[in-house]
Structure formats: C-alpha cells, structure tokens
Amino acid sequence: xxxxxxxxxxxxxxxxxxxxxxxxxxxxxxxxxxxxxxxxxxxxxxxxxxxxxxxxxxxxxxxxxxxxxxxxxxxxxxxxxxxxxxxxxxxxxxxxxxxxxxxxxxxxxxxxxxxxxxxxxxxxxxxxxxxxxxxxxxxxxxxxxxxxxxxxxxxxxxxxxxxxxxxxxxxxxxxxxxxxxxxxxxxxxxxxxxxxxxxxxxxxxxxxxxxxxxxxxxxxxxxxxxx
Amino acid sequence: xxxxxxxxxxxxxxxxxxxxxxxxxxxxxxxxxxxxxxxxxxxxxxxxxxxxxxxxxxxxxxxxxxxxxxxxxxxxxxxxxxxxxxxxxxxxxxxxxxxxxxxxxxxxxxxxxxxxxxxxxxxxxxxxxxxxxxxxxxxxxxxxxxxxxxxxxxxxxxxxxxxxxxxxxxxxxxxxxxxxxxxxxxxxxxxxxxxxxxxxxxxxxxxxxxxxxxxxxxxxxxxxxxxxxxxxxxxxxxxxxxxxxxxxxxxxxxxxxxxxxxxxxxxxxxxxxxxxxxxxxxxxxxxxxxxxxxxxxxxxxxxxxxxxxxxxxxxxxxxxxxxxxxxxxxxxxxxxxxxxxxxxxxxxxxxxxxxxxxxxxxxxxxxxxxxxxxxxxxxxxxxxxxxxxxxxxxxxxxxxxxxxxxxxxxxxxxxxxxx
Numbered sequence: 001x002x003x004x005x006x007x008x009x010x011x012x013x014x015x016x017x018x019x020x021x022x023x024x025x026x027x028x029x030x031x032x033x034x035x036x037x038x039x040x041x042x043x044x045x046x047x048x049x050x051x052x053x054x055x056x057x058x059x060x061x062x063x064x065x066x067x068x069x070x071x072x073x074x075x076x077x078x079x080x081x082x083x084x085x086x087x088x089x090x091x092x093x094x095x096x097x098x099x100x101x102x103x104x105x106x107x108x109x110x111x112x113x114x115x116x117x118x119x120x121x122x123x124x125x126x127x128x129x130x131x132x133x134x135x136x137x138x139x140x141x142x143x144x145x146x147x148x149x150x151x152x153x154x155x156x157x158x159x160x161x162x163x164x165x166x167x168x169x170x171x172x173x174x175x176x177x178x179x180x181x182x183x184x185x186x187x188x189x190x191x192x193x194x195x196x197x198x199x200x201x202x203x204x205x206x207x208x209x210x211x212x213x214x215x216x217x218x219x220x221x222x223x224x225x226x227x
Numbered sequence: 228x229x230x231x232x233x234x235x236x237x238x239x240x241x242x243x244x245x246x247x248x249x250x251x252x253x254x255x256x257x258x259x260x261x262x263x264x265x266x267x268x269x270x271x272x273x274x275x276x277x278x279x280x281x282x283x284x285x286x287x288x289x290x291x292x293x294x295x296x297x298x299x300x301x302x303x304x305x306x307x308x309x310x311x312x313x314x315x316x317x318x319x320x321x322x323x324x325x326x327x328x329x330x331x332x333x334x335x336x337x338x339x340x341x342x343x344x345x346x347x348x349x350x351x352x353x354x355x356x357x358x359x360x361x362x363x364x365x366x367x368x369x370x371x372x373x374x375x376x377x378x379x380x381x382x383x384x385x386x387x388x389x390x391x392x393x394x395x396x397x398x399x400x401x402x403x404x405x406x407x408x409x410x411x412x413x414x415x416x417x418x419x420x421x422x423x424x425x426x427x428x429x430x431x432x433x434x435x436x437x438x439x440x441x442x443x444x445x446x447x448x449x450x451x452x453x454x455x456x457x458x459x460x461x462x463x464x465x466x467x468x469x470x471x472x473x474x475x476x477x478x479x480x481x482x483x484x485x486x487x488x489x490x491x492x493x494x495x496x497x498x499x500x501x502x503x504x505x506x507x508x509x510x511x512x513x514x515x516x517x518x519x520x521x522x523x524x525x526x527x528x529x530x531x532x533x534x535x536x537x538x539x540x541x542x543x544x545x546x547x548x549x550x551x552x553x554x555x556x557x558x559x560x561x562x563x564x565x566x567x568x569x570x571x572x573x574x575x576x577x578x579x580x581x582x583x584x585x586x587x588x589x590x591x592x593x594x595x596x597x598x599x600x601x602x603x604x605x606x607x608x609x610x611x612x613x614x615x616x617x618x619x620x621x622x623x624x625x626x627x628x629x630x631x632x633x634x635x636x637x638x639x640x641x642x643x644x645x646x
Contacts, residue, residue: 044388045359045372052355052376053421098229132378132386138355171636175237178244182572185580190353194579202243205236212233216640 002103005095009077009107016076017111020069024115028122031059032129039130051135055188059123059139066150067180069115073108074157082161101214102207105158112154116147138189145183145192148203152179155206163213172213179203234637235618241633242626243570247582249629250569253562261552267515268522268535268544269305270324275533275546276305292546308334308517329518339471339516343479343487345509345576347467349416352578357386358419360401363428363444363451370423373445377401379414379433383443404450405443411436418466426472438462455496465507466490474516481507489514489540501542504532509576528575529553563587565594566627594627602631611639 035058038047050056120140128136156176160169182199186192192199264279275292289302300317303310307322311334314320321330345351360377361370375394378384383405385397406412412435419431430444432455440455440463457463462483468490469478480490480497485507489498505512505525512525520543521536530553535544564587571583602623606616613620616639622630 045374045376048357048376048388049359049372049421052357130391132357132376132391134355134357134378175241175244175636178248179240182244182247182580188353188578189355191578191580193353195581198582202240205240208229208232208236209240210233211229212237212637215230215233219640
C-alpha cells in the first residue's frame with residue numbers, strides 16, 4: 001500500500017520535477033553567464049572587492065527560485081487532487097489520514113530538498129570557479145535562508161491547497177508570507193548565520209501544522225461540505 | 228490528537244511571527260524621526276553644549292549644560308574649531324583662545340574625528356576572511372588594489388584573483404617573514420581598513436596564536452613586519468584602523484576587558500582613554516580632536532556621555548544626559564500595554580538579525596487582561612465550553628493580543644477533541 005502511495009506521488013510529480021530541474025539548471029546557467037561576463041569586462045580584483053567589502057551578492061537570480069519550486073511542487077501534488085475532488089477518495093484509503101498526508105508531504109519535501117541541494121552545490125561550484133573557497137562557502141551560507149524559503153513556501157502552499165475554507169486559506173497564506181518575509185532581508189552575505197538555527201526550528205512547526213487543513217477537509221468531506 | 232498538535236503548532240508560529248512583525252509595522256506607521264543629540268565641548272565657554280531635535284518639523288534646541296539657549300549662529304561660534312569654515316566666512320579668523328591664536332591652517336592641521344561603533348566588532352558583522360594587502364609604497368599618487376588577496380590562516384596564503392590560484396612565492400616569502408619576526412601561526416585575527424580612498428596604507432594588524440600583535444605591510448612588493456609591543460597578558464578584542472595624514476594615531480584598539488585605547492605607531496603604542504560607562508557592545512563612540520582639546524562622546528539610544536580631555540588625554544570635564552529621543556512616546560506606551568513582548572529583529576548595533584525579546588513589564592497586564600476578557604466573550608458567543616478551552620485562555624492570558632489574534636485565526640475545532 002505504502003509503495004503504491006509513493007508511486008502515485010512520483011507519477012504525479014515526475015513531469016513537474018523534470019521542468020523544475022530544467023528551470024534550476026537554467027538559472028544556474030544564467031548566473032554562470034553573468035559571472036563570466038562580469039569577469040570579462042571588469043578587473044578581477046575589483047569584483048573581489050565588491051563581493052568581499054561592499055557585500056554585493058552576485059547570485060541573486062537564485063533568490064526566489066526555491067520558493068517558486070516549493071509552490072510549484074505543492075501545486076503539482078495537491079492541485080489536481082483538489083480540482084477533481086480526488087483528495088476525498090484518497091482520504092478513504094484504509095490508512096491513518098495523518099500518516100497519509102505526512103507521507104505525501106515527505107515525498108514533495110524530499111524532492112524539494114534534492115533540488116535545493118543541487119542549487120547549493122551548483123552555487124558552490126560556480127562561485128568557486130572565480131573566487132576562493134571561502135567565498136563559495138559563504139555564498140551557500142547566504143543562500144540557506146532562501147532554501148528555507150522553499151520549505152516554507154511548499155508547506156504554506158500545501159496548507160492553502162488542502163484547506164477547504166477560504167478565510168482559513170488566507171490565514172495560512174498570511175502566516176507563510178510573514179515567515180517568507182523574514183527570510184529575504186539580507187543586505188550582504190551571511191547575515192542569517194546566527195538566526196538560521198532558530199528560523200529552522202520555527203519552520204519545523206509546519207510539519208505537524210500541515211495535518212490541520214487535511215483534518216478539516218476530511219471532517220467537512222464526511223459532512224459533505226468540502227469543495 | 229494530531230489535529231490538536233497541528234493547531235497549536237500554527238498558533239505558536241503565528242504568535243512568534245506577530246511578535247516580530249507587529250512592532251515593525253508599528254514603527255512604519257509611527258516612524259521615529261528624532262536623531263541622536265549632538266554634544267560638544269566648547270573651548271570658548273569651557274562647558275558642554277548640545278543640539279537636539281525636540282519636536283515635529285525642525286524644532287532644534289541649541290543649549291549648554293546649564294540650560295542656557297543660543298541661536299544657531301551663536302551656538303556654532305561656541306565650537307569654532309568645528310565650524311571654522313563658517314568662522315572664516317563671518318570674518319572671525321584667526322581666532323584667539325586660551326592665549327593662543329589659531330588660523331585656518333592651524334585648525335585644519337589638528338582636526339580629526341575617529342569613530343568606533345558596535346558594528347566594528349568582528350562578532351557583529353559577518354566577514355569573508357580574505358583581505359587585499361595593499362602596496363604601501365605604490366610609487367604613484369593613489370593606492371591601488373593588488374591582483375591577489377591574502378588568506379590569513381595556518382600560513383599567509385596569497386591567491387591570484389585572475390587565475391583564482393595560490394601564489395607560492397608570495398605565500399612563502401610573507402609567511403617566512405612573519406615567522407622570523409616571532410609570529411606563531413595560525414593567524415587568530417586580522418584587522419585592516421580595506422580601502423584605496425585613504426591617505427596612506429598602514430597594512431594589516433595580525434594577532435598570532437599566543438595573542439601577540441604584529442603589523443604587516445607590503446612595501447615595494449616585499450614583506451615589512453613589526454611586532455607591536457603590548458604588556459604581558461594583554462588581550463586584543465578588536466582594532467579599527469583609520470589612516471589619517473598627520474595623525475600620531477592609527478585608530479582604536481579595544482581590549483578584551485572593554486578598555487579602549489588609541490593605537491599609535493611608536494614603542495609605547497597604547498594611549499588609554501578613560502571612558503566610564505562605555506559599553507562597546509551597544510555604544511557608538513566619537514573622538515573629536517581640535518587644537519586645544521580632545522572630546523570623547525559615546526551614546527546608546529538613551530544616554531549620551533562626554534569626556535573632555537587635554538592634549539595628553541587627561542580628563543578635564545565630564546557630562547552626561549538622557550537624550551530627547553529617549554523620552555517615551557504615547558504610541559510606544561500604548562503598544563507596550565497591549566502586548567507583553569516584542570521580538571526585536573534588527574538592531575543598529577549588528578548586521579545579524581536576532582530574536583531579542585523585549586519584555587514590556589507590568590504595564591502589559593492591561594493588554595493581557597483586555598485580551599482575556601475579549602477571548603472569554605468570544606468563546607461565550609461561540610457557545611464553546613470555557614473549561615474545555617483552558618489552554619487557549621492561558622495562551623491569551625500570557626501573550627495578550629498576540630495570542631488573541633492567533634486564537635481568532637485558528638479557533639478550536641469542534642471535532643479536534645475526538646481525533
């Protein structure tokens with residue numbers, strides 16, 4: 001049964017994952033081209049000065065990519081279920097509803113983590129191409145809150161998609177956007193080094209939270225109120 | 228049960244986010260525009276004088292320490308070394324003070340401002356540990372950035388910026404020169420002013436594994452090393468270099484025990500500054516030099532302190548006052564009464580965002596009680612059992628309106644008790 005559930009998630013996600021992989025590689029390629037261009041038109045020591053002293057981030061095109069990926073994964077997983085009412089059928093499987101939801105979310109989060117790891121590795125290799133390893137490592141540390149943004153966006157979109165009532169959907173979106181807003185306030189590199197563990201701990205609260213809208217959906221489905 | 232845990236997770240998340248965001252929204256709605264007080268020591272009346280904004284628009288006061296008010300021009304004439312260009316326009320140069328005469332050139336030669344801020348502390352700002360070591364003797368009018376960068380670690384590694392590759396020859400010669408001068412690797416800390424827009428280059432100050440201080444420069448491409456003498460057991464916390472032409476001092480040196488020194492270039496390089504109440508963690512400090520006095524002014528966001536010193540840095544007068552910007556505002560008092568805590572996200576002292584709780588004390592009991600009454604009324608209106616919702620009521624009692632908003636957003640589920 002579990003295998004069948006995971007297989008279903010894979011079948012739902014595979015084309016979206018392929019498209020997202022292409023987008024990630026495309027954005028990494030764009031960062032590569034812009035860096036290469038910079039080093040062709042400007043003296044290398046000046047670019048190092050911008051990066052280290054003026055704290056200019058040379059990889060900002062990656063900033064919102066994880067959040068976009070999170071929302072896209074959530075839509076690919078739960079959009080069709082919600083549109084056609086298939087979600088109601090899934091909740092009638094002879095399994096505990098909460099474990100069922102967590103297993104779906106685990107699949108999406110795992111693929112999101114894989115794409116994020118790819119982005120982080122690509123960023124390290126790209127920056128390491130033109131800068132010393134300290135700068136490449138610093139770029140990954142700087143990008144960590146953006147990657148956490150992917151997690152928050154994925155769970156925020158899941159909460160809104162699974163929720164049957166509109167006012168509550170807006171509440172979930174508000175909470176998720178308020179969290180996302182905290183993750184994009186850097187004015188230079190590595191500013192989130194100290195607060196990142198606390199923000200990660202806070203973001204883990206989304207794991208239990210995602211059960212609530214599914215629970216409400218199931219309850220409303222039973223009384224015939226779900227849409 | 229899982230639905231109940233899910234709901235409480237969302238409530239916890241909401242309360243934390245509200246405690247971070249609502250104070251920021253309040254500050255956006257009711258922006259605080261009162262800047263810090265500007266405090267000086269007047270060499271004319273030998274008293275402290277200050278100017279500060281005390282009301283909307285441009286309601287500045289210009290006042291001395293005894294409460295006597297001045298107009299702006301009279302105020303500027305009390306600190307003629309600072310407003311020497313205006314003094315020249317007003318035909319009041321050369322100036323006679325304390326039996327000496329000062330013309331424009333004499334004033335300019337002595338004027339200097341050195342600053343040390345909490346953000347200058349290494350632990351308050353992230354830093355990629357790579358630094359250009361400029362050529363101190365460039366043989367041209369301006370300094371320029373080198374084509375390599377210094378990595379201070381187990382050796383002084385130089386990396387070429389064009390090829391992103393280690394420069395073996397430079398690495399070996401600089402590492403050897405430093406070791407020969409008694410430096411014990413690895414490098415524990417590096418301090419320098421990374422800029423080409425400065426009068427000259429004093430190089431880098433490096434702390435070795437034993438806490439000893441060394442100055443390193445690149446002169447005509449070769450290493451130049453000086454061991455900076457410090458007393459036994461002296462521990463350096465931070466150095467801020469400000470290369471200014473004509474000054475005996477290269478900047479500030481902060482000791483581990485928070486004593487601040489001026490860093491000179493001679494055999495006795497440290498000049499202690501007597502700064503009672505100075506806290507480098509949260510106070511900005513300025514040291515103003517003029518031909519007669521040196522004045523240290525340091526402040527947080529509440530109190531401002533000043534010490535006037537003679538040319539040998541011996542204190543001759545002190546003053547401290549609570550700034551106008553520290554006066555509580557009605558909107559802050561109201562806010563502090565409505566919520567028990569803010570989570571401060573950013574402070575001017577650090578580049579790192581933080582979650583620093585700011586407790587609002589006893590006055591928050593007003594908001595907590597009001598929120599609790601509203602929560603009780605709301606539960607009654609929903610015909611929800613009060614005893615069955617004791618946890619929600621405790622939440623509101625402890626977090627006031629933050630908890631009440633979270634409760635309204637995520638009310639108890641009728642079916643949650645059975646799941």
